[in-house]
Amino acid sequence: MGIDALDGRLITLLAQEPRIGVLEASRRLGVARGTVQARLDRLQAGGVIRGFGPQVDPAALGYPVTAFATLEIRQGQGSDVRAHLATVPEVLELHTTTGEGDMLCRLVARSNADLQRVIDRVVGFEGIVRASTAIVMENPVPLRIIPLVEQAARDE
Amino acid sequence: MGIDALDGRLITLLAQEPRIGVLEASRRLGVARGTVQARLDRLQAGGVIRGFGPQVDPAALGYPVTAFATLEIRQGQGSDVRAHLATVPEVLELHTTTGEGDMLCRLVARSNADLQRVIDRVVGFEGIVRASTAIVMENPVPLRIIPLVEQAARDE
């Protein structure tokens, strides 16, 4: 896809102040409204901006504990395990990876005690051979994208 | 905080169709517009909804490779390492964890070859003793929150 400096500024602006509309954004960026609209359409059509869904904080929902679990899967059971994990609400994301484990998933729980329940539910399944869990203590860099956007805009 | 069924439906609705406004949402949910506005204000004030920033896809930006790196840190160098990693745009998030490693970070890169450059930059720093990297192959469950929201709404 590729984005230019104006795209980068637009994305950054929207990330900082999502409530502003197209008109206000055009004023801030010093371009015509139609330009902002065209850029937004292009970014969304190109998949760079997937959407503007609400960003929900699991902690505020009562799930302050985050953990990452590395799973080792029995040969050929991958898709079963995927389907199983997809049914667990506390599994926020799941990746298949190279390296020591076969899968890596992000979990949340109501407490450390509750995490045990979640892990039992995750691991209590045929195809999972072994699981090792790392509990998150701090989150010095929360999920971010702006620095990468600026990098991508610089590289053109 | 705690959310009820209406909050849950509202969040789900906004996640599915972010473009609809307060008025349209109130029609879909079958409640008065003021109610939706009040709920939204409360959810945002309570931190449940952090915002409506654009969701940017790193792959579409030219960074299709994702990896997770487990870092082992030299005693007492934690904050230096944090500061260092915060300056690397390809580091999308960073957690300090219990377990084998001391930190876990999510990386993206332009290619497998480029990942080497990123890792070199990440690891090329005093306080990092050891790093082990897992490259993401598939992402069967992309970062999601709706199932958890529904769970939280059920539990009241």
Next chain:
DNA sequence: GTTTTCGCTGGACACCCTGCCCAGTCGACG
């Protein structure tokens, strides 16, 4: 049992943003 409180309803108002269109300009490219 009454009274208070609180959240929801339905309606009102002015404001202005959105989606859409268009003609004109400018720079890059063939």
Next chain:
DNA sequence: CGTCGACTGGGCAGGGTGTCCAGCGAAAAC
């Protein structure tokens, strides 16, 4: 030099937003 693409600045109708308000019903407090 002509064409194409992108940006500008403007206009238009429609409707959504922010913000009030009075009324109401249920749950909680007294």
